Amino acid sequence: MTHLCKETLVAVVNGQLPGPAIEVREGDTVAINVINKSRYNITIHWHGVKQRLNCWADGVPMITQCPILPNHSMTYRFNVTGQEGTLWWHSHVPSLRATVHGALIIRPRHGAASYPFVKPHREIPVIVGDWWQMDLVQLNKELKNGTYEYNATVAATINGKLGDVHNCSGKIEDGYVLEVEPGKTYLLRIINAALTSEYYFKIAGHRFTVVAADANYVNPYTTDVIAIAPGETVDALLVADASPAGSYYMVAQDIQPPITDYTEPKLIARGTVRYQSSNNGGEDEAPSSSDVPMAPEMPGLHDRMVSFYFHGNLTSQHRRSPVPTHVDDRLFVTLSAGSVCRHGQSCKRRGNIQESIILVTMNDVSFLLPTAAAAAPLLESHYYYGQNKTATGGGVDLHTLPDRPRKKFNFTDSALIHHGPKEERLEPTERAATARRFRHGATVEVVFQSTAVMQSHYNPMHLHGHDMFVLAQGLGNYDAARDVARYNVVDPPVKNTVLVPSLGWAAVWFVADNPGVWYLHCHYEYHASMGMATVFIVDDGTTADSTLPPPPADLPKCGHNNNLTPNELNPHVGKSDVSYINIV
The missing domain is CATH 2.60.40.420 (Cupredoxins -  blue copper proteins)
Known part of the structure; x- marks a missing residue:
């Protein structure tokens, strides 16, 4: 892909960035065939899916599964019972999730009429990300070696686009355009897929009603700014109630710590909300040169208190599980x-x-x-040998995390x-x-x-x-x-x-x-x-019904691969026997 005058090799899914949205209903069983045509080992994590009695499908390399090798495939099977809202999927191989990701939307079993809020006219995934002008596998190696110098993130993205705040030799970068109809209500399913930054998200001239976070309904509250950290999702209603004669910038701006040992580039992406009229059509149609969108006033670059209060305002609605009454x-x-x-x-x-x-x-x-016995993921070792087996050689020693x-x-x-x-x-x-x-x-x-x-x-x-x-x-x-x-x-x-x-x-x-x-x-x-x-x-x-079933027959096996060394993307050494866990 080419952005800011530089061509960068990236891994993507089905030729898309972001990857395809997976849309299901509560109670569905899902089967997703992942075919690895990249040159890297891959796993896919279904972020926020609880995987009840199905840890095998969680998608963490050498924790729950061996990676999917290049030119191999795996079918992930899981159900989404007891969950509704916005989740997402991404590679769990370090750094590759910057471009290998997409939305996972779970709608109510009985349709949008079951929402505990007004039925929206449309539902729109909005994925905030960041753009790197370097090989992301190299990024991971530099992080592990302590040699990364914090200067390769060059821009933020909204649904894969940088927006007109950026240009390359005078050519303006494309931005995401959301077309709305006056008076209609839209459900924005906002996801932070960035590697490194929490973001403030605003739309000039509009306010949001936050209705869910991490696929759990919250008591609705109104705000003009959303704060969203890497991994989080926020569902927010947007009413198209501004003047339809104008257009309005949609802005994602990173939030930086107040004190740093290094200088971070300011990351910002800009899209546009535009009202439909007889003079313009689909979402991909560019606004006219005379249409100058209204810009929102963003919080300060180091202002973390807006985020603190945003997260502090969240309270739950329609919990599926009671709050515990004691702690063990x-x-x-x-x-x-x-x-x-x-x-x-x-x-x-x-x-x-x-x-x-x-x-x-x-x-x-x-x-x-652990590398002493990298023949199998920790989950497989735990399942077959459990906690009561005594290590006699070749086992996995897990040290107890201190209290x-x-x-x-x-x-x-x-x-x-x-x-x-x-x-x-x-x-x-x-x-x-x-x-x-x-x-x-x-x-x-x-x-x-x-x-x-x-x-x-x-x-x-x-x-x-x-x-x-x-x-x-x-x-x-x-x-x-x-x-x-x-x-x-x-x-x-x-x-x-x-x-x-x-x-x-x-x-x-x-x-x-x-x-x-x-x-x-x-x-x-x-x-x-x-x-x-x-x-x-x-x-x-x-x-x-409280016991982990055996692994699926098609779970990948660990084997030789010369792409990467242990403890990088391919932390296994090619043995076929299963070892066991000994917590010390």
Whole structure:
């Protein structure tokens, strides 16, 4: 594809960017045949689909399946019972999801008349993304090696188009055009598919009524701006009630942390909302040169409070599951940064990139897929050998994710962002494959606490296979004695991706009632690639309908492939025997 005068090789699905929308009804069973004609190993993750008793279809390489090799295929089969709204699908191979993604829309079983809001005239997916002028596989390698310099994202996109805020040698980039009829109501299904940025989304002269988030209905509220982080979805009603004589810019602008160690380019995409008239026709028709759209006033580039209040306004409506009344397990998880020495050798500090690698961590551990026995994904090892087998060689050692960080300190002290004595003592970390195991049906509380150690980014934390009740969020350090009283246990929003504020915290509950091995990770790509992840293992229940069935017969097998090395896109070594998990 060519943008901004540069041709870039990208992986896409069915020749489209974004890829095709998958539209189903609640209760449907879905079969999707993925044929890999790319030169990379691929998996597809159905983001937000709970995959009840079907962890095999979750699509995470070496966690739930071996990757689909080039010139191979796999059919994903799953059902969407008990879910309605906007989800999406994307590659779960690092970085490739920037261009391998699309909407997954689940409508009510009995049609749009069942919506808990006015039936819209039309429903429109709006996918916000970013555009990279580099090979995305190379991006992932640079992130893992600690050599990426934060300068390859050049623009934002709306439905794959950059918009007229960008030009190349005087030629204006195409922008997405949404044509509307005066007085009609439209349901915008907004998805953030970007690798790195949370976005503010506005349409000049119009307001939104937010009605759902992450395929869960919320109590409607009206706003002129939507804040959406990577991995999140927001459903919003748009009434075409502005003057039909004008046209109006639709703008997505990235939100940057208030304090950074590097300069980030401002990312912005611009589309147009245009009213139908007898003088213009379809959505692809360009506006006339005399039609100058009205532009919205956007929040400041570093203004994160608009996002904080947007997410704080979400409350649930029509929950399918009751809010738990007790908690069985508690985790306090710091989301931080640190460094390790290359090749396990001693080194001075992170300042010398030849000696150390910068990583990100959960409770001081950076996640690293196990390689000692990469013959099978963790899920397959768990299914066949479980927790009660003793390792006798060739097994997978998963280290227990600690309940809390090893060191207690002022997590949000801004002095920690830059190198100094305070930061230096907190910087050393380690790499390991970590996991937590939960009995079936346990209610788990997780408090995510961001830290200022070498960074000040937000963290959109995505849990596979489960939704989370978002009880509260706050700025600064979490204090249980003070903050538990703030928990919303009446109508908390239900999310699969929870935004932990920059230099703040978020508290969630989830019920571990879906057996399998589920990935928990930050959806900010730098963080996902650099180790802000772990796995949650949910044990079987005592009945057949709470027990994980065996894997499908056509699940891909691990085998030799010279494309990539272990722990990159192809973290397996070609053995055919199944190993087992030993949590230590």
